[in-house]
Amino acid sequence: MTAPLVFLPGWCLGRGPLNAAVDALQGTIFDLPGYGKAPLITDFDAAVADIAGRLQPGTTLAGWSLGAQLALAVAARAPDKVGKLLLVAGTASFVQRDGWPHAMPPEMLAEFTAGIAADVEAMLPRFVGGFNRGDARSKEVTRQLLDLADPLPPAATLAAGLDWLRDVDLRPELARIEAPTLLIHGANDPLMPLGAAEALAAAIPGTRLAPFADCAHAPFVSRPDDFLAAARRFLHD
Secondary structure (H helix, E strand, O other): OOOOEEEEOOOOOOOHHHHHHHHHOOOEEOOOOOOOOOOOOOOHHHHHHHHHHOOOOOEEEEEEOHHHHHHHHHHHHOHHHEEEEEEEOOOOEOEOEOOEOOOEOHHHHHHHHHHHHHHHHHHHHHHHHHHOOOOOOHHHHHHHHHHHOOOOOOHHHHHHHHHHHHHOEOHHHHHHOOOOEEEEEEOOOOOOOHHHHHHHHHHOOOEEEEEEOOOOOOHHHHOHHHHHHHHHHHHHO
């Protein structure tokens, strides 16, 4: 019997951009805390524990962007629940720290956070367009993501996620991950540079990295056929 596949979305956009890919893989989506009908949990550790508590043992856990960080933490802290780990545009730390240059400068995230608090409707197209810079299909992918995005969650939900992106550093936990891991990563991702995925692959035993050329932060929209092919190979190994 095939293990269940659970996918965790990224920040702000909800499950909409992932629906087609997850349906094709016969998986399910867990809304992040504060999205849809999921109650808001502002503490990252409590959110990780909540997700782990709802997984069947041996689940294939996947995540995109912020969802990938949550999936990483679940795999490290509840290894019995995660049989395989699939990270799309994943990173151990979203912002630059000592020894971790593959990330956004903290002051840039602070500026973005202030902009979101002031006018999220105006910032959202800039955010999505920005993380598609360098993608061969950047304009089309940006339009698709904005069209597919769920209604905006409450401001408190967005703020909690940005706090996690600012504060969470999972590097000390990577060696505890036991699940076979696949990293699907756009080689031109400006938000989570390829160096972050390469560092993850080096730190997590038995990890495979699948970089997609001419692709940025949303490979499941930019390169859907290649994304599904790579995911299916991994799921059925």
